[in-house]
Amino acid sequence: MDADVIVIGAGTSGMMAAISAAKHGAKTILIEKNKKVGKKLLLTGGGRCNVTNNREPEDIIKHIPGNGKFLYSAFSQFNNYDIMTFFEEQGVHLKEEDHGRMFPVTDRSKTIVNALWETIQQLPIQVFTGTTVKKILAEEKNIQGVILDTNERLLAPCVIISTGGKTYPQTGSTGDGYRFAKKLGHTVTPLFATESPLLSSEDFIQEKRLQGLALQDVALSVLQPATGKKAVTHNMDLLFTHFGLSGPAALRCSAHVQHLLDSHPQVTMELDALPKQTVSQTNQQLLQLQQEQGKKSVKNGWRHVLPERYLLFLLEQADIKEDMPLQTLSHQMIEQFSRLVHQFQFTVYKTWPIERSFVTGGGISLKEITPQSMESKLVQGLFFTGEVLDINGYTGGFNITAAFVTGYVAGKHASDIASYYHF
Incomplete structure (x- = not known):
């Protein structure tokens, strides 16, 4: 032997x-x-x-x-x-x-x-x-x-x-x-x-608007196709790439995404950039900044709320011009933006191959x-x-x-x- x-x-x-x-x-x-x-x-x-x-x-x-x-x-x-x-x-x-x-x-x-x-x-x-x-x-x-x-x-x-x-x-x-x-x-x-990057055909991905942007300690969720309820959520770092999403949060969601893609052409994800606070708390924070720094532009008045590149992206998604004075924003506009901070949705259609x-x-x-x-x-x-x-x-x-x-x-x-x- x-x-x-x-x-x-x-x-x-x-x-x-x-x-x-x-x-x-x-x-x-x-x-x-x-x-x-x-x-x-x-x-x-x-x-x-x-x-x-x-x-x-x-x-x-x-x-x-x-x-x-x-x-x-x-x-x-x-x-x-x-x-x-x-x-x-x-x-x-x-x-x-x-x-x-x-x-x-x-x-x-x-x-x-x-x-x-x-x-x-x-x-x-x-x-x-x-x-x-x-x-x-x-x-x-x-x-x-x-x-x-x-x-x-x-x-x-x-x-x-x-x-x-x-x-x-x-x-x-x-x-x-x-x-x-x-x-x-x-x-x-x-x-x-599994533990795979996610591919998305959303315009902002295809146009590489956020490519290379890393967000820390966000909450990324996979939504159930039938109900829109959160199937799974992971609080980790996230990286936007030229093809979609990577980083720990995306990788951890990938197995669930893969299983849903077996029976659906695409899967909806939801990104919460400030998971340690609620929509209401973010709304109050933004209103307070409006009161304190109303003459400043939106970009400068809210610059500490989110990483600048992501802030400017979400402002555009909310149809708010970055150079507008904070004091010109209505309460409704601020509330809608607060929801976007916590509930930005997009779709993915594939994971990387095995x-x-x-x-x-x-x-x-x-x-x-x-x-x-x-x-x-x-x-x-x-x-x-x-x-x-x-x-x-x-x-x-x-x-x-x-x-x-x-x-x-x-x-x-x-x-x-x-x-x-x-x-």
Whole structure:
């Protein structure tokens, strides 16, 4: 036998799976089809690597809307605090930013990849890079090993599939894990783009009126097509682009938008630029400014209410000239503008395709996976981790946390199973 555990894919969950398996006593092989490990991990967090989130584990699971509850057992074995401890013990100091996001103090993803790689090199892990797995070997629902693209056979009683989803295929995430799983009898639920930028054909988007404008701590809502009621709302930052919307608020809304677009040609969104106050409070604020600075132009008198570029845009939408004296505005005009600040609506017609999105929704059906171990219920010795599973979370360190957690748990339990073969 060549090894106890074979891990396919040296991304976030795969490297952690190999480390966990080896630390628990397994002779481990890690196979990566790229020439270097952690290719997609280098891109995360804008190249800074949002490595986890500093919230209570229960709250982390709430931020994984795609089957996060499946992870309760795994989190009881290894959680976000354990991830932080792991990196601190490797000499990687982390810092906390807004919304609990944790980054290396170096602000470089390479720091995280290097820490994982250095740990791998210190453990009994044999690494094959630039190597593709052609087939997983199984006999009578028991794992036997793998066949490489060179037709070489590597034998082991446990195989962990950590091949990622279908986002960023240039990093190697081309859906290999789904193909392996189907051949071994597993179900793959429909795949869809999530944590994806939103596309809009509104005139102000097509004319690039707001391109590059970032708004902080706004509330972006998806409205129900039938009722106009808010289906979901996210309070985060928002970025206007040349094609539509991006930034955390848009990305978090995207999965819901995607589901509605399956049955509707477009979806209406609503933007509240000042979610910490009501329409009435904004109206009173603007009336007060009118009383105090009535001789000033609207642009100058209200310039501290909103970022200037967005203020001027909304004034135009309300048909209010920016150089009008504040004192010439009627109460009705101010009230209508106040509503626009909190209830600006527009439509989106598409999300980016799955290949250009941040996270793959859907994946290996969790009905066929044991939550305590990440082992297949169908094939003994077969494990799945990370994005290949039907689990998806919001941006902000939640997906990478799920990847590290499932990787650790799969590695630990694969090592335990492999140890039976030593007797």
